[in-house]
Amino acid sequence: MERNPPWTFAGNTGPEDAGHLKLAQHDSKKPMTLLIVEDHSESASALAFLLRQEGYRVLVATTAHHAMEIAGQEKVHVVITDLRLPDGDGRELMRTLRTQHQLQGIALSAMSAADDGCEFEDDIFVERLEKPVDFRALFAAIQEAGTSRD
Numbered sequence: 001m002e003r004n005p006p007w008t009f010a011g012n013t014g015p016e017d018a019g020h021l022k023l024a025q026h027d028s029k030k031p032m033t034l035l036i037v038e039d040h041s042e043s044a045s046a047l048a049f050l051l052r053q054e055g056y057r058v059l060v061a062t063t064a065h066h067a068m069e070i071a072g073q074e075k076v077h078v079v080i081t082d083l084r085l086p087d088g089d090g091r092e093l094m095r096t097l098r099t100q101h102q103l104q105g106i107a108l109s110a111m112s113a114a115d116d117g118c119e120f121e122d123d124i125f126v127e128r129l130e131k132p133v134d135f136r137a138l139f140a141a142i143q144e145a146g147t148s149r150d
Helices: 015-024 041-053 064-073 090-101 135-148
Strands: 032-035 057-061 076-080 104-109 127-130
Touching: 032 041, 032 064, 041 057, 057 064, 064 076, 064 090, 076 090, 076 135, 090 104, 104 135, 127 135
Parallel strands: 032 057, 032 076, 076 104, 104 127
Antiparallel strands: none
16 A cells, blocks of 8 residues: 655745744743654654654654554653554554553544544544645644643
């Protein structure tokens, strides 16, 4: 199955949208740490670059196993995960991360929920976004996930 091209973001991402930087701060003016779980390296790199430009601290895992290792070693605030990973399912990963580390997550999928054959499970994810991702929707989901944890 062919994957979508590397991260093309819908919506406006120009200088007039630069007000997102304030969302990158969590407590005490420290940047929020985001964990991206994405096996497509170009997609992960592009998303990480864009989020770092907005002031977030970004960690990247390419597998569910790697994500679990990072979550056990780092203070992560929000997880952004693809639903289809080479070594597992993003839903199962998020269930485990919620249980073991009390993390909030955002699901990313190249397919709609109907095409994926799975209904959105809001007890697992704060939001499910389809690729290409709308940048404003992603920032809103990050903020919601970051504040729902407090």
